[in-house]
Amino acid sequence: MELQEILSQLAWAAQNPRKMLEVQLSQGKKVVGCFPSYTPEELVDAAGMVPFGVWGAQTEPYLAKKYLPVFACPILQSSLEMGLSGKLKGLSAVVIPTLCDTFRCITQDWLAGVPDIPMIPVSYPQNRTDAGIRFLRYEFETVKGKLEAICGHPITEADLERSICVYNDHTAVMREFVAIANEHLDVIDPVTRHHVMKSAWFMSKAEHTRLMRELISALKAAPPHCFKGRRVLLSGIAAEPDGLLQILADNNMAVVGDDLAQESRQYMSPIPEGVGDPLLRLAGKWRGQLCSLAHDEGKQRVDMLVDMAQVAGADGMIFCQMKFCDPEEYDYPLIARALKEIDVPTLCLEVDQQPGSTEQVRTRLQTFAEMLG
Ligand code: SF4
Numbered sequence: 089m090e091l092q093e094i095l096s097q098l099a100w101a102a103q104n105p106r107k108m109l110e111v112q113l114s115q116g117k118k119v120v121g122c123f124p125s126y127t128p129e130e131l132v133d134a135a136g137m138v139p140f141g142v143w144g145a146q147t148e149p150y151l152a153k154k155y156l157p158v159f160a161c162p163i164l165q166s167s168l169e170m171g172l173s174g175k176l177k178g179l180s181a182v183v184i185p186t187l188c189d190t191f192r193c194i195t196q197d198w199l200a201g202v203p204d205i206p207m208i209p210v211s212y213p214q215n216r217t218d219a220g221i222r223f224l225r226y227e228f229e230t231v232k233g234k235l236e237a238i239c240g241h242p243i244t245e246a247d248l249e250r251s252i253c254v255y256n257d258h259t260a261v262m263r264e265f266v267a268i269a270n271e272h273l274d275v276i277d278p279v280t281r282h283h284v285m286k287s288a289w290f291m292s293k294a295e296h297t298r299l300m301r302e303l304i305s306a307l308k309a310a311p312p313h314c315f316k317g318r319r320v321l322l323s324g325i326a327a328e329p330d331g332l333l334q335i336l337a338d339n340n341m342a343v344v345g346d347d348l349a350q351e352s353r354q355y356m357s358p359i360p361e362g363v364g365d366p367l368l369r370l371a372g373k374w375r376g377q378l379c380s381l382a383h384d385e386g387k388q389r390v391d392m393l394v395d396m397a398q399v400a401g402a403d404g405m406i407f408c409q410m411k412f413c414d415p416e417e418y419d420y421p422l423i424a425r426a427l428k429e430i431d432v433p434t435l436c437l438e439v440d441q442q443p444g445s446t447e448q449v450r451t452r453l454q455t456f457a458e459m460l461g
Pocket of ligand 1: 162
């Protein structure tokens with residue numbers, strides 16, 4: 089496939105989650121909704137079902153207001169709205185990790201408001217020592233049992249091992265893409281990059297890996313581009329809507345790295361393959377996750393972002409602060425201070441999924457671009 093054809097296919101998937109769901113359902117597959125961020129998708133895949141990301145949508149919540157306070161983050165407001173309004177009809181279940189206070193109440197809201205789609209909760213421990221990881225392993229065992237009841241057969245160790253390999257392959261290609269994209273910032277503009285990353289949530293990982301391999305080959309075959317604009321990093325939960333990223337492109341800014349929960353944060357490390365209990369290895373991934381949602385003694389996420397800025401030669405960083413997301417709010421001052429020490433300016437932008445004007449954001453991004461020189 090030609091480069092542009094692959095990019096169009098991935099962009100279509102990222103922009104049309106409902107249609108992607110219908111494609112899977114029309115092929116007779118069972119699909120399981122996976123709320124962000126660290127849902128054990130590998131278990132869904134090992135069960136022979138398709139994991140499907142539930143990351144909210146650009147929508148004004150009406151029904152969800154009956155269940156959630158107005159200060160609940162937009163991702164969970166709009167995700168619950170989709171469930172209540174029937175936009176997720178067809179899912180065989182949803183898996184919801186209780187990673188923050190808003191997540192904790194949404195599990196119960198879902199049970200009450202969306203009874204036709206079974207909900208599987210999973211509790212992540214903030215204690216990430218051996219005891220915590222063993223606890224998480226037992227949580228995964230419970231999730232596995234519930235998924236087995238839905239798919240109608242046992243998930244064997246061999247199934248899970250195969251799935252871990254599929255996910256590790258996917259992690260490897262996504263990391264390779266992130267690196268090679270920086271040599272082609274003319275083609276991989278901020279919106280295109282986001283579509284490539286987001287599309288992974290709406291197709292099977294094996295299918296996405298296949299497309300990503302074709303994309304990487306096509307990029308390797310193209311001559312590298314010498315980008316003359318400003319190079320920025322993105323951090324936060326998600327950098328949406330597309331209009332926000334288009335403003336970056338309009339102001340000659342390119343994204344050269346990210347630790348967005350929706351994008352690169354999930355590809356930090358592979359899961360060890362083939363040695364010992366696969367459920368324990370799967371749980372072990374949580375131990376090293378650098379994220380505002382995981383207790384991170386010493387805030388290693390800050391050092392990781394400093395390294396990322398230096399390696400990518402970033403001129404600045406944009407912190408996409410999801411509205412009302414307090415775990416992320418705690419990390420921003422530390423990140424901004426550390427990046428300032430290496431002369432990388434930061435801009436904190438509030439991200440909202442509700443439709444609205446982007447003109448204020450445009451002004452702030454234009455000013456930031458001018459400040460970067
Ligand atoms: S971590 Fe933040 S964005 Fe994610 S569900 Fe909680 S409040 Fe919302």
